[in-house]
Amino acid sequence: MRADEIGAAAAVGAALPIELRGISKSFAGITVVNSVSFDMRPGEVHALMGENGAGKSTLIKIMAGLYQPDAGEILVNGNAVRFASPKEAHAAGIATVHQELLLFPELTVAENIFLGQTPKTALGTIDWTAMRRRARQLLEELDSGDLDIDQKVVHLSVGNRQRIEIARALAQDARVLIMDEPTAALAEQDVQRLMSIVRRLRKRGVAIVYVSHRMPEIFALADRVTVLRDGNLAGAKPVPEVDEPTLVSMMVGRSIDRLYPAKQGKDGDTILELAGVAHRSVVQDISFKLHRGEILGLAGLVGSGRTETALTIFGVTPATAGQILIDGKPAIIASPGQARDLGIAYVPEDRAHQGLIRPQTIEDNIALANLRRLTRGLFVDAAKVAAEARGAIARFGIRARGPEQPVRQLSGGNQQKVVLAKWLATNPRILIMDEPTRGIDVGAKAEIHQLMRKLAGEGMAILMISSELPEVLGMSDRVLVMNGGRIVGQFDKEHATAEAVGTVMTRSYTREQAA
C-alpha cells in the first residue's frame, strides 16, 4: 500500500491535523525532497526514517515552517495552507522538539516554555505570575512536576531540557509534535521516561512525528512508519507489518543480509593487558586482555565506567593502581602523548568536542594528530598533508569534495570517518572506539562496521565501547560488561546474548557481589 492510500483509508470522516501532498524541495539545483506525500492522524506515533541525507530533516522543516516547498500542498484539517515562518506553523498547531535543543540557557524554565507566546496582563506587558503558574501545570501534565520552573535552563540535564521543549509544544496547543531524534542524546533512564511521555501525548490525541534511527524505539512506540530514500518516498507501512530487515532494506535500497560483517582470521598474541587497574574510585580492579585482530566489546549503562576505563588506558586519567602491560611489558601511561607513542589511539564519543575541529578542513584535521611526522624542518609539509588526506578519503570512503572541504559540512557518518582517519594516521596497534556509530545512519554505520572488521583482520586490536546492545553483540568477538566501575561479566561470542549481557548490565550490585 502507498502512504496516500493508507491515509485515505483511515481519514474517512476525520480531519487530518497535517497532510503533505507531493512535496518537493531543492537547494541550489539539487532535489532534496522529491514529490513526497505524508500524513498524520490524531493520536498516532508516526515514525519517519531514512539515512542521513534522505530528506527527513528537510521534510520536517517544511512542516515546521522553516522551509517553504517548491511544489506540492500542505493541508491542515483539510485546508490548504502555506507557512511563511515557524510562527505560522505554530499557529496551525505544529510544534517541533529539535535535535539540538533550542533553548535559552540564561532564561528560566518557565520563560523557555512560553517565550514567543507569553501570557499578557491587561496592559500588554508580560504576566509573570500567570506564566509561572501555567508552566507548573504543563510540567505536571508531563509527569515532570519535579522541575523547578524558576531555575535557569543552563543548569539542567539534556533529558530535562527535552521535557521543557515538549512542554513548550503543549503550551502552543500543538496537535502535531515533530520529534527529531529525541533519544539521540539521552541516557537510558531518560529514554524510558521520554517514551512514557510520548504515550501520554498520544492518549491526548497529539499526533507525533517520530524521527529516529533506533529500531527498538520504533517497534515499541510507532503505529506507522514512513521511509525516505534519496529524497523519495520509499514506503509507508503500519508498524505491525514490518520487521527490522525490511525497514533497513527500504532505507538503503538493497537488502543487507548480514547486518554485521563476519570475523576474518584468528586472534593473535595478547597486546594489551590490564591487571587490577583503577582510577581513584571511579573505576576499580579492571583486569582483561586484548589480542591482536580482536574486537573486544565493552558493554554497560551510561556511567558504568566504560569511558573512564578507556580514558585511563589512554592516559587522560592515569591509573592510580594496578598495572598496564603492552606486549607483556609493564608500561607507564601518564598522558595521551605517551599512549600515542605506545601505539594506542582513542576515538572519542563526543565527535564535536573532542574529535574534530569542525571549521577546519579534512586535511588539517587528519594532520593534527600527526604533526610531528608531517613536519619537515620547521614547516608542515603541505603536499604530504594533502596526500595523506587524499589517501584517507579513498581508504575510508569519505564522501567529500576533497581534502580542503571543512569538516562541518560533512554528514555525521563522514565526520566519524575523518576522526577514524585522523587516529589511524598515527599507525596505532590498539584502537579504542567510544560509541563508534552513535548518531549516524544505517548505511554509514555498516561502513564503519566493515572498516572495523577490516582493521581487525589486518591485526589491529580494537576495544569498542557501545551503548547499543545489538552493536555490541554483533561486532564483538568477546564482550566485557561493566557496572558500577567494575567488570562484572565476560562473555564469549556464543554466550553473549541480549538477555545474558543485558541482565548483568542492569543488575544492581552490592560491593561484596561486585568484588
Add this chain to the structure above:
Amino acid sequence: MSGAAFSPGRSNLQRFLSGYGQEIVVLLSIAALFAVVGAVNPRFLSDTNINSIFAGNAYIAIAAIGMSMIIMAGHIDVSVGALIGVIATIAGTLAVKGYPIWMAWSVPIIFAIAVNAAVGTLVAYTRIPSIVVTLGMLSILKGGLISATQGEWITNMPAEFMIAQMRPFGIPSAVWFMVALTIIAALFLRYTDFGRSIYAVGGNMEAARAAGINPERTVIGVFALHGLFAGIAGILFATQLQVIQSTVPPNLELTIITASVIGGVSILGGTGTVIGSTLAAILFACIGSALIFLNVSAYWLRAVLGLMILATVLADMVRRRRDK
C-alpha cells in the same frame, strides 16, 4: 511573586542572591568605598562631591544602559564614545546658531537613532561582526567630527539649553534621567516581548528564530534603542559644562562597555541587567573621585578598571564552566 511558588530546597534569599549576585557585589563595593574613603577624608562625603560624582557621570550610566542591551543581544558597539561626541557637537551647534531648544535636543537624538539603526541593519543582514562594523563607524564619526569642527570648541550656549545643569527639586536633572531611564529600561526588559527577545536572541539566535522571534528585527531594534540612550547621554554630556570640546573623554566607549560587564552583563550575551550597569557606572565614578581624595594619581583609575574587567569576565567564565 509569592514565596510558596518557589520549589523547596532553595530559599528565596538564595535565589535572590544568585539572580542579582553581581548587582549586590557592586552595591556593597560602593558602600564600602564610601565608608573607607569617607573615614580617611571626610570631604569625600560632602554634598558637592557626591553631587559631582552622580551628576557628572550620569551620562555614562545612561549610555551603559543601551550598551548593556547591545551586549545582552550578543553584540558590541565600540563607536559609542565618538557618537556621543558627535551628538554633543550637533546639539551645541544648533543651540548656538539660534535654533529652537527642542530642536537642539531632539535632532541629535534622532540622528543617533538613525546612525545606530543603520549599524544594526548592517550587522543583522550582512552578518558582519558588530565589532568590525562599529570600528568602522568609530573612524567615520571621529574623522567627521574633527574635520567638521576643525577642533574648535563650542561656547556661549543659551542657558535654557543647558538641561544637565537644571535641578528640579534640588537634584541635578542628569541624576533624574539616570534613575528614571534605568527603571524604565529594567521594566521594559522584563515585561515586554521585545525586552525578552533581546535576551533570547543573545542567548541562542536559532532558538529565538524557532520560537517565532525575528532575530534581525530584534538586532536592529536593539541598536536603535541603544542610539536613543546614547543620544540622551550625548545631550547630557553637551550641557553639563559651559564648553563642548571637539574631543570626547578618551576611551569613553571602554568605560561604558566596562560598566555593562562589571554590572553583570555577560560578554557572551543572553544575560544581565541594566540596574547592574548603572550601579557599576556609579562605582567607577566613586573610584575615580576616591583616588583624587586619597591623593592617588588618577591614571591608576584606568588600571583599576582594567583589573575589574578581567576579574569580572574571569568570574563569568568560571560560573559558566561550573554550570555546564
